[in-house]
Amino acid sequence: MDILLIAILFIAAYLIGSICTAVWLGKWYYGIDIRQHGSGNSGATNTFRVLGKKPGTIVMLIDIFKGWAATSLAGLLVVFGAIPAEKLIIFQLIMGMLAVVGHIFPVYEKFKGGKGVATLLGMMLAIQTDVALLCMVIFVIVLFTSRYVSLGSMIAALAFPILLLLPRFHPDNPILIVFGFILFALVVITHRKNINRLLAGEESKANINLSRKK
Template identity: 85%
Template sequence: MDFLLIAVLAVVAYLIGSISTAVWLGKAYYGIDIRKHGSGNSGATNTFRVLGKKPGTIVMLIDIFKGWAATSLAGLLVIFDAIPANNLVIFQLIFGALAVVGHIFPVYERFKGGKGVATLLGMMLAVQPEVALVCMVIFVIVLFTSRYVSLGSMIAALAFPMLLLLHPRFHPDNPILIIFGFVLFAVVVLTHRKNINRLIAGEESKANIGIGRKK
């Protein structure tokens, strides 16, 4: 193994994840720090809430791309013979997880970031695109029926490892993908602790489906 290349790409994956799309977009085009408005979160959901549909969509797409790009860096390790090809999935998961960590704790913004759901989706799209697309459908269904973004995010995150575990079509050859899926679900739950408390108390904000606030 080429440990130097692995280390360099691991740092790059974290730095890609650390790109604070919502914060930078808010400051550059709207003159505000998104973390000082709405829920105080620097993710796509709060961007939709504070800035509207167009900037929210831009932030969401870039955050998804961050996860996909960081995860896909693992392919370079195989191209340059830094790792055996059968270890590709393991390093995809490592690099993807580093991107999610970077989104939650971005080095550029004093380690105060978002919840990492969109970046996690990008990671899932790179590793298991079919399962990721099913999870996206599940998220949309939960969102439109409950109007809770947080609930949709957590259920979709849980659906990923459950589909891998229970559905024959998606069952992976490497069980580490299932284990990693449950670990990432736990991370999503941890980053949504306040949302869970608000859901239980009936105080969680509902999304205005299809309605964006114009600036």
């Protein structure tokens, strides 16, 4: 294995994940630090809440793309012969996780980032597209029925490894299922404050018809 190429792409995956879309968009185009408004989180949900539908959508799509791009970089390792093709899934998982870690702990913003759900979705889209799309549908259903973004995120994250257990979606490599449950645990950890608010009945509900706030 070409250790140098692997190391370079690992670093690249983390740096891609570290791109602080919400923070930079808020500062450059709206003159505010998104972390000082709303929930204080630098993710798509808080961008929707504070800036509105258009910037929120931009942030969400870019954050999803970060996860997809970083995960897809693993294909270069096969192309250049750095790893055998049968090990691709392992390196996809590692590089996707590096992007998620980068989103949560971005080097560009003193390691204070978002919760990584959109970046995690991008990672899943790159690895298991059909299951990831189903998880998106589940998220939307939970969001529109409960109005809780956090609840939708956690249920969709749990649905990913559970769907992989079904014969229709069962992957060739069972490590993906194990990793799916690990990713769900990560989502729960990053949403622990939301869980406390949900249990206390204090979690904010999403406004589906969002418009930009002045």
